[in-house]
Amino acid sequence: MAELLSAEEIIELKGQIAAVHEPRELIIEVLQAVQKSHGWVPDAGVKLAAELLGLSPLQVDEVATFYDKIYRSPVGRKVIHVCDSICCWTRGTELVYRHLQQVLGIVPGETTSDGCFTLLPTCCLGACDKSPAMRIGDRLYGELTVERVNTILADERQETEA
């Protein structure tokens, strides 16, 4: 396994950890750093985070497994989080969700064979006013329709290929 964090990153994180009152505050930050460099957080990443934070691996994993934006298993280059909460339900997210599965040829939790997309449901994205909504990477998309989804997917795919 490639190095999870560089020496500089580790020094930087240690500094941040030393500055907070309670190391638990930074569990997410450390895990995100691992995820940024590795794509997802393997067991070794949890152990490394635990070591840096002075916590047990279990204490870190409790947080890591609670949040669906921390990936504890390998994901594609881009992760699609489709909102699976109440406002989006009332505005037809089901159609969007079904369409995504059809065009990508995968069910929730799977990754496309080209390794490009992973599809996951998520709780409210805070974009209820633009529901139905989804998030790909850090980009938020609202007012989804089947047509819009097709364009978004094409653009996103193009970006990964570029």
Added chain:
Amino acid sequence: MPTLIIDNQSVTVPEGTNVLEAAQQLGIVVPHFCYHEALGAVGACRLCAMLFIDGPVKGMQMSCMVEAKDGMVVSTEAPEAVAYRGQVIEWLMLNHPHDCPVCDEGGECQLQDMTVASGHSVRRYTGKKRTYLNQDLGPFIHHEMNRCIQCYRCVRTYQDYCGGTDYGVLGSNQRLYFGRFQDGPLESPFAGNLIDLCPTGVLTNKPYRFTSRFWDLQEAPSVCPHCSLGCATIPGARFRELQRVRSGNNPEINGCFICDRGRFGYDYVNHSDRPRTPLLHGEEIPWNEALETLLQRLTKLIECHGSDSIALLGSGRASLEANYLLQRLSEQLGSAAPVYGSHAGRDRAARAATTLPTELSASLADVRNSDLILLTGADPLAEGPMLALAIRQAVRNGGRVMICDPRPVELPCSTEYLACQPQELLQLLSALSLGETLPTKLQPLVEALQLAQRPVLIGGGDLLGAEGTTALLAAAQKLNSEDRSCLAMVLLPEANSFGAALLAADGPDFEQLLADMASGRIKALVCLEADPLTDCPDRQQLLQGLEQLDFLAVFDHLPSLIAAKADLLLPTTALAEGAGTLINNEGRMQAFAPVFSPGQPLRITSQGNHPPRSFSTTTPGALPCQAWALLAKLCDLPVDLAKIRRELATQEPRLAGLPDLLAEGSGQRIQSADKPLSQPHALITEQVDALQLLACETLYGSEVLSAHSSPLDPVRPQPYLLLHELDADRLGIAAGDLVRLSAGEIQLTLPAQLSDRMAAGVVIVPHLRRTELESFYPGQPSQPCRVEKVSAL
């Protein structure tokens, strides 16, 4: 004290009681899961719904989350409440497997009980159930996650109450998983409490798995014999075998929890080598002959050699009643008073501990409630594990813990640690008791003691000895005032060390006995559940003394070294097989009731097969008798425990409450002595240059009964030696290196462990019975030693 009405009955409860508890006081049990008396209420399971009809709160409420208030009118039976609870239990049961008959929790399952109580009897859900892979959680606990109802009790027990960090909750919503990061043994020495606290079959007792249904067990209220704290336990037996121990509930001592030594140390009772027949020179003889022989031999020896040729040896393992009757026997024979304890140092420390006035003695409840705990020479996890848990609760309530010790004392909470040499501990305590100034390094301690409202001083008899113990008690008395109480607690080696020491009073100790044996004056020795061969630090002298005996009689239930040498062996019952009283380290008398009758376990007689098909009117291995009953016969007294207790209470005014003692209930403190506490003197200690060797108790492997318990085999440590990093550096030793330890005549090769959290100049070895380290005995002054490197790791 608010008064409220629940189901048309009025009840008055203390301030702060919640409505669920108030209903329980009326005998109304409303289904609930997440509330637990020791863990409190969190309102998570939504099961304890009641309808609030009148008063400050109205409507359907979670009763565990509502504080009882005046004027409340509450119904547990309102149709809305019943329907609500029915729905909640139905969805709690959605994913639950439908296989109680193959679940080890069945029969003592809160989920079964609550499901029935909530009226859910037909399953409507036909969808798929959520399933999990289980983990291997080590030798004590079996894991079956499919049975989980997400009540969080395990996490609250393990992390919050016990301070464990390796078990918790993973995932979210429908995918919650209660377990470890990876498979592996649970690290907390209190992990066994998960068995009692998990209300379903997720976490069950592994050594006991598939052994019995709850309703087939014989159970009785009992007291744990594995340290001096005396936690309440409920042992369970079946097929002439002690199969498990669960926690009892003594609010003054352990609350609802026990340690894993107490839970899994029981198997000595089932030991296959346990003495079960009276033996004279290895030949079986009937009981009446055995007792007659004993009396005849003793009287004969007295006739020939005088009454001081007989020595009787009691112990902190034997009950108060048996130890007392040993005294009666000595009076009857005209011999010297019994010696109590095969280790003179420990005996003397215990005797010093008995001088503490009752009002200054701290219970574990006092410790939980303290705001400053000062540990001097006490290692709770090794010498009284539940004390560690009590200290953790004090810290959770904002209390502070300061540790002065040569050992790296670890606790499941935050502490302040000051490394001290053993002799510094004595100086510290005597300075405190005399109001002298402390060395600057101990200044933080003085300030903390000034600020504290409810300080407790805790010491270990092993490290402090009689002198240090006296100083500790005097220090508590000095710091105790009208405005704020300062209490003390001393950890002693055995469950009834206090009781034995109380009876010992000013009598002889084992050192005097050894000298008398060596001089050849003693011709007969009678041991009552005592094994000097494993407990007397001076084994050489003891062996010489034993050589000179004409007659050795041993009452015991352990296959001890001394039992193997006995001319006359009198098999006694283990604690769970009889009744009696123990006095714990705070001076609390506690009675225990018989759980089952002795007999060779079916597991042994049938060797894993069908029980033998031959019939007999006697039970195999059922001969062991209660030691007190045998001694009563020898003294020609009625075999009647109540009478013996009454007599003892009149003889010893400090035991006045003994006749009223019940096995149920939280026991009773003994009365204070009418003597004032003795005052320690200022101590002058000389500087030592050589490394000092200190043998210390460990959590597993030191206590003699649990050392014979097979469920603890996997957790007993291998011998090792512990050094300060600075000393190791100087000697060129790295962690894991093999080193040669030379102390006195003994030379041993051991792996080295290093620590920077201990006193420099001290070498520590654990007291591990039945290993090469067993000859290093705690409760002794440290001895000079040498450590050299033999080979690297």
